[in-house]
Structures are given as C-alpha cells and as structure tokens.
Amino acid sequence: MTDTAPRPTLEAVAARAGVSRATVSRVVNGGDGVREPLVARVRRAVEELGYVPNQAARSLVTRRHDAVAVVIAEPETRVFADPFFALQLRGISKELTAHDNQLVLLLTEGRDDHARVGRYLAGGHVDGALVFSLHLDDPLPGLIQHAGVPTVFGGRPGWSDGRSGVVYVDSDNRGGAREAVRHLVGLGRTRIAHITGPLDQTSAADRLDGFRDVMVDADPRLIAESDFTPAGGERAMRELLDRRPDLDAVFAANDLTAAGALRVLREQGRRVPEDVAVIGFDDMLPVAEQADPPLTTVRQDIEEMGRLMARLLLRRLDRRNTGPDAADAPSGVVLPTTLVRRASA
Numbered sequence: 517m518t519d520t521a522p523r524p525t526l527e528a529v530a531a532r533a534g535v536s537r538a539t540v541s542r543v544v545n546g547g548d549g550v551r552e553p554l555v556a557r558v559r560r561a562v563e564e565l566g567y568v569p570n571q572a573a574r575s576l577v578t579r580r581h582d583a584v585a586v587v588i589a590e591p592e593t594r595v596f597a598d599p600f601f602a603l604q605l606r607g608i609s610k611e612l613t614a615h616d617n618q619l620v621l622l623l624t625e626g627r628d629d630h631a632r633v634g635r636y637l638a639g640g641h642v643d644g645a646l647v648f649s650l651h652l653d654d655p656l657p658g659l660i661q662h663a664g665v666p667t668v669f670g671g672r673p674g675w676s677d678g679r680s681g682v683v684y685v686d687s688d689n690r691g692g693a694r695e696a697v698r699h700l701v702g703l704g705r706t707r708i709a710h711i712t713g714p715l716d717q718t719s720a721a722d723r724l725d726g727f728r729d730v731m732v733d734a735d736p737r738l739i740a741e742s743d744f745t746p747a748g749g750e751r752a753m754r755e756l757l758d759r760r761p762d763l764d765a766v767f768a769a770n771d772l773t774a775a776g777a778l779r780v781l782r783e784q785g786r787r788v789p790e791d792v793a794v795i796g797f798d799d800m801l802p803v804a805e806q807a808d809p810p811l812t813t814v815r816q817d818i819e820e821m822g823r824l825m826a827r828l829l830l831r832r833l834d835r836r837n838t839g840p841d842a843a844d845a846p847s848g849v850v851l852p853t854t855l856v857r858r859a860s861a
Contacts, residue, residue, distance in 0.1 A: 523567075523568065524565040524566060524567040524568075525567075526540050526541060526544070526567075528565055528567070529544075529558065529561045529562055529565055529567050530561075532561035532564065532565060533554075533557040533558045533560070533561035534557065535554055535557065535558060539554060539558065540558050540561075543555050543558040543559065544558070544562070544567075582616060582617045582618060582643070583617060583618040583619075583620055583641065583642045583643060584612055584617055584618070584619060584620065584642055584643060584644050584645065584646060584826070584829060585620045585621075585622055585633075585636070585637060585641075585642040585644070585645040585646070585665075586605065586608055586619055586620065586621050586622065586645075586646045586647075587622045587623075587624070587633055587637075587645055587646070587647040587648075587656065587660075588601060588621070588622070588623055588624070588647075588648060588649050589624050589647070589648070589649045589650050589651060589654050589656055590623065590624070590649045591623065591624070591625045591626075592623050592625065594745075595623060597745075598744070598745075598772065599800045599802060599803060600770070600798060600800060600818055601649075603800065603818040603819045603822070604648065604670065604818050604819070604821060604822040605619075605621075605822065606819055606822065607818070607819035607820060607821065607822025607823040607824075607825075607826070608646060608822040608823065608825060608826045609822075610819075610822075610823060611822070611823045611826035611827055611830070612826050612830075615830055617643075617830070620641070620642055622636065624656070627655075630654075630655050630656055630659060631659070633656065633659065634655075634656075634659030634660070634662065634663060637659070637660060637663040637665045638662065638663035638664070638665075642665070643666070643833050644665055644666040644667060644668075644829045644832065644833055645660060645665050645666070645667045645668075645829075646667070646668055646669075646670065646825050646826060646829060647660065647667055647668075647669050647670065648669065648670025648671055648825075649670070649671070649717070650669065650671065650673065650674070650717070651714070651716045651717055652674045652716040652717070652718075653716065657669075657673065666829060666832045666833060667683070667829070668683045668684065668685065668825045668826075668828050668829045668832070669682065669683070669684040669685075669825075670684070670685055670686070670821060670822075670825055671684065671685075671686050671717070671718055671719055672684055672686045672718045672719075672722070672848065672850075673718070674716075674717070674718040674721075681847070682847060682848075683828055683829075683832065683847055683848070684847075684848050684849070685821050685824045685825045685828065685848075685849045685851070686718075686719070686821075686848065686849070686850050686851070687719075687816035687817075687821065687850065687851050687852075687853050688850055688851065688852055688853050689718075689719050689722035689723050689726065689797075689816075689853075690722040690723065690725050690726040690729070691726065691852075691853060692723070692726065692797060692814040692816065692853030692855075693722070693723040693724075693725070693726025693727050693729075693767065693797070693814070694726040694727075694729050694730055695814065695853070695854075695855045696726075696767050696795045696797070696813075696814050696855060697710075697726065697727050697729075697730040697731060697767055698730055699795065699812075699855055699857075699861065700765040700767065700793055700795060700861060701730065703765070703789075703793055703861065705764045705765035705793055706764065707735075707738065707760060707762055707763045707764045707765070708727075708731055708734070708738065708763070708764070708765040708766070708767060709738040709739070709740070709756045709760065709763045709765065709766045709767070710723075710724065710727040710731075710734075710738065710739050710740075710766070710767050710768075710769070711740050711741075711742050711748075711749055711752040711753065711756070711766060711767075711768045711769060711773050711774075711777060712724050712739065712740070712741045712742060712769050713742065713743065713744045713769035713770060713773070714741070714742075714743050714744065715741060720744070720769055723769050723797060724739070724769075727739075727767055735760065737756075737759040737760050738756065738759075738760055738763060740752035740753075740755045740756050742769065742773055744769065744770050744772060744773060745772055745773070745776070746772050746773070746775050746776035746779075747776060748773060748776065749768060749772065749773035749774060749775065749776025749777045749780075750776040750777070750779060750780050751776075752773070752776075752777070753766070753776065753777040753780040753781065754780055757780070757784060763792065764791070764792055764793070765792060765793040765794070765795075765861070766792060766793070766794045766795070767795050767797075768794065768795065768796045768797065769797055770796060770797050770798050771796040771797065771798045771799070771800050771803040771804050771807075771811060771813055772800075772803060773796065774794055774795070774796030774797075774807070774811055774813070774860075775796075775803055775807055775811070777794060778794060778807055778808065778809075778811075778860070781794070782808070788809055788860050789809070789859070789860055789861050793812075793860065793861035794811065794812070794860040794861055795811075795812045795813060795814070795855075795860065795861045796811050796812070796813035796814070797813060797814045797816070798813060798814070798815070798816060798818065799813045799814065799815035799816070799856050800818070804856070804858065805858075807860065809858070809859035809860050810858035810859045810860065811858055811860045812855070812856065812857050812858045812859070812860045812861040813855075813856055813858070814853050814854070814855055814856070815853060815854050815855070815856045816851065816853050817851060820851065821851060824849060824851070828849070
C-alpha cells in the first residue's frame with residue numbers, strides 16, 4: 517500500500533499567494549473583480565502547488581459542468597465507418613478543448629437509446645448539447661426541449677411545429693447541388709442521374725431540390741434513393757443502369773455514395789468520365805482523392821461546421837450566465853460550398 521500526498525486545497529493556494537480564500541475562489545472559477553496582479557499571484561500559486569479545482573464544488577459556484585454532450589442520431593456502426601462524423605467531431609473537440617470543456621459522446625442505436633439520452637440530458641450532467649444527423653421522425657428534439665438543455669443542431673432542422681429559438685449550423689446543400697449539376701450540363705451531359713441520401717434528412721432533401729432546380733424535367737427513372745453509404749451507392753447505381761443504361765452523368769449525394777457508384781461503373785465497363793461523369797458531395801479527402809478516378813465533388817467545410825456548432829453553444833452558455841438574452845444569437849448559420857474539380861467530371 518502506498519501513501520498518496522494530500523490534494524492541495526484552496527486554503528493552501530491562498531496562503532501561498534498571500535490572498536484570501538475568497539479571492540482564490542473567484543480567480544479559479546473565472547469570476548470578476550480581482551486585480552490583475554492578484555490574479556497572476558493566484559495562478560502562479562495554483563501552478564506551483566498543482567492545485568486542481570473540485571468540479572462538484574466549482575459547479576455550485578459557476579452553475580457550469582464544463583461538459584457538452586454530442587448526440588449523433590445514428591448507430592455506432594455508421595458513425596465509426598463514415599469519415600464525415602470523424603471530421604465533425606474533430607472540429608467540435610478542438611473548440612471545446614480550447615475552452616476547457618469536456619466532450620461527452622452519445623449515440624442512438626435504437627428507440628430505447630432515445631429515452632436514455634433524454635434522461636441523461638435532463639439529469640443535469642452537461643451544460644448543453646450538440647446534435648446532428650437527425651431524421652424527420654426522430655424524437656430527440658422533443659426530448660431535448662423537455663430536458664431544457666441549450667442546444668445547437670448540425671444541419672437545418674426539418675420539423676415544422678413552429679418551434680422558435682432553434683440554433684443550427686448547415687452548409688448550402690441546395691446551392692452546392694445546383695453548382696454540381698450545372699457543371700455536368702456544361703460538360704454537355706444530358707442524361708444526368710442523381711443518387712440521393714436518405715430523404716428523411718434535410719441535407720439529402722435539399723441536394724435533391726438543387727438537382728431538380730437545374731434538371732427541371734428530369735426523368736424520374738434517373739433518380740434513385742440511397743443512404744449515404746458506399747453499399748447504398750452500389751445498389752442505386754445498379755438500379756439506375758438497369759432503368760436508364762444510356763445515362764451519361766451521375767451526381768451522388770455524398771462522396772461515399774459516389775465511391776460505390778464508381779465501383780459499379782468500373783465493373784460494368786463504363787469509363788469515367790468518358791462514358792459517365794461522376795460528382796460527389798463533401799470533399800472528404802481520403803475518399804475523394806483516393807477514388808478511381810479522383811472525384812470531382814462539392815466541398816463543405818465539415819470540421820469548421822463542428823467548430824462553429826461548439827462556438828455558438830458556448831456563446832449561448834456564456835450569455836445565459838451573464839445576462840443578455842440568448843435571442844441575440846443567430847438562429848441559423850449556412851456555410852458556403854465550392855465545387856472541387858478532379859478527374860471524374
């Protein structure tokens with residue numbers, strides 16, 4: 517059995533810095549009203565003693581846990597297989613770490629998990645939540661609203677129940693899709709197909725709308741619904757070739773779908789881009805650059821979306837604690853997209 521040294525206390529820090537315990541508490545907990553020379557002395561004493569604030573006691577003072585829940589409304593098999601989620605989590609993690617906040621990851625494998633997530637959020641374990649990859653029939657928004665947890669959503673919410681004060685971050689999905697399809701039209705392609713994402717998600721629905729904005733009279737047989745996965749892209753590509761073997765271009769709703777479509781085109785002897793031009797969406801570099809051929813795609817800054825979600829939530833939390841109304845925060849931020857041209861189109 518080994519003896520452990522006692523943890524330094526507020527009193528020990530106060531004695532080392534030559535100030536009162538109350539002054540140390542205000543500095544450690546981020547309070548105002550302490551002169552800068554005293555702040556410097558307290559911080560030096562904290563560092564010298566290796567003092568670590570007691571989180572439970574600190575929460576009583578600040579009413580903050582310095583923890584944020586990240587809720588992804590997808591099963592773990594999807595989350596850990598799709599680089600999109602890794603990029604978004606990296607952006608969120610960077611921003612939370614920069615502000616000394618912990619990330620608590622919550623996944624929803626099935627309906628039972630929604631209730632578990634709702635109970636956790638209502639239990640006061642975190643200061644707020646970042647939620648993304650929602651589907652239209654998802655009960656999570658209602659559970660989160662019931663829990664009363666400040667929340668920022670990734671992606672434009674799709675509900676139409678008049679809910680106010682919703683804060684979200686999204687990309688210009690519709691505009692990016694329009695730019696992709698216009699590029700294909702500019703290449704002289706006339707039989708352009710679209711492989712959608714799951715249409716119970718607003719990002720996929722918006723990209724389909726962007727496709728239709730350009731291809732106003734598109735043959736319905738040139739549209740196949742998929743699920744944002746490579747396997748889904750393969751299935752949809754086979755469907756499209758069966759229906760319209762004369763198609764000469766494909767706009768896929770994301771890069772993983774496009775990668776699946778490229779495999780099927782290669783298997784069936786279609787040259788890309790000579791016979792069929794292909795464009796994706798996301799510009800996830802490991803996928804887009806290593807595709808065969810490298811993928812022309814619509815770039816959205818996925819990592820920046822994550823950072824901005826976290827930044828907006830932290831601002832809401834600070835505003836809630838310091839007084840001004842959270843309504844001052846923007847309700848929705850839509851980031852621009854750009855077309856990145858490579859060899860596939």
